[in-house]
Amino acid sequence: MKTSIKDFLINHGAQRPVSFHMPGHKGSDFYKENGYGEFLNNIMDCDITEIPGADNLFQAEDIILETMEKYRKLYETRKSYLLVNGSSGGILASILTAVSKGGKLVMARNCHKSAFNALSLGDITPVYAFPETVEGYGILGKVSPEEIARCFDENPEAEAVILPSPNYYGICSDIKAIAEEVHKRGKILIVDQAHGAHLKFFDEEGFPKAAEELGADLVINSIHKTLGSFTQTAVLNVCSDAVDLATLEDKLQVVESSSPSYPLMATLDINADIMLEKGKELMNNWAENIKWFYEAAETIEGLVLMRRPELDPTKLNIDMSAYGFDGNQLEEYFMEKGIFIELVAGNVVMCMTGIGNKRCDFECLIDALKELASAHKKVETSKTEQPQALTKRLQWKGVPSKKELISINDAAGRVCAMSIIPYPPGIPIACPGEVLDEEVLEYVKKRKLAQEKVIGMTGNFEIYVGRE
């Protein structure tokens, strides 16, 4: 049935869904219960522009600077910048600051698309660092310090490194060891911590440390993904003197809107106040709920819950294939129970918890899993297909300036002009500038024929390649 954005949102909210997806606040209760309900009542009147007294995001001297100072204190940084187009903007600005036009960047091959977009904006050549695959899950894991060293040994002129940590599934790389490799060569380390804005605030054992504490120079945090601000808000932390602030500030105003939303910035301010005043209590509750969930999950036979030392446990990677449910079927089952999840990858469903989740959300999830286990018989487990082709090193030819749409059957040997991204796991299998080969094309064709989503390929099996 056709609906509108507004009606969809109102209907969805009215069903009081359980959210295990972004954003981290999980709905209005979070502000109401922490003393900011009045802001929600007045949000429309907060939608102003740079009137006198309202300061300016791109030359912050007053109230915006005050919020920046709160984040500087919270993350213990040299300087913290508010972002209004998500971590995406911070990633673009960081790369364009750290790498000269036409220069080289060491980047994890599983970077977010914003890092790939920076390549074309800055005419930058990537040197790919390949992440390891998580055994048995078919998802991408850590990037090793040795892999970063290899990239620099082969490309000593590369100026900086960017990698996601935690990655989408919550897997963190050894940032301390990577920072050592990067800094002994006098280069800059950018950590895309979009999924780990909360890590700085956990005191408990069992949570990876934040990149701000491990030697990264620039760290980008999507506050909206796991903490208490609205979608699109993020914070860019500068942690060392190696970064030229004037260049960074210039790049930030290049990539962001000249009309930054005051309601969005206000939610960054609210989140900072909540973290400063009640952060400890809220993080303790969150950690306790996570602990409770992992313990309760152990009692459910057949449930496989990913646990690894490098995993941020706030990401619940759940596998119920023991009962014949692949990830998509499990997602559907959860939806029938009013539970909405973040991501499916093969047999794994990733439930993304946030600061706004309450104990009852975790209980709901456990109840749904228990019910599934008691209502179904165990079957022979089908292992998630290892997406081998994803770790393949394709030849790099440079991002084409002109593109054309052609059949995938004619694309071998041509240069990819638009990322091809199979879901799961949502990481480009071919990026602009890479030379497509038979194996990769065959792989995406198979995925599409299996009715899976392949972003960047039309329903007619056509893709964009460089025009020759």
Ligand SMILES: Cc1ncc(COP(=O)(O)O)c(C=O)c1O
């Ligand atoms: C690893 C990673 N980095 C960066 C981003 C971009 O973050 P934002 O949505 O805040 O722009 C995402 C988005 O999901 C992501 O998954």
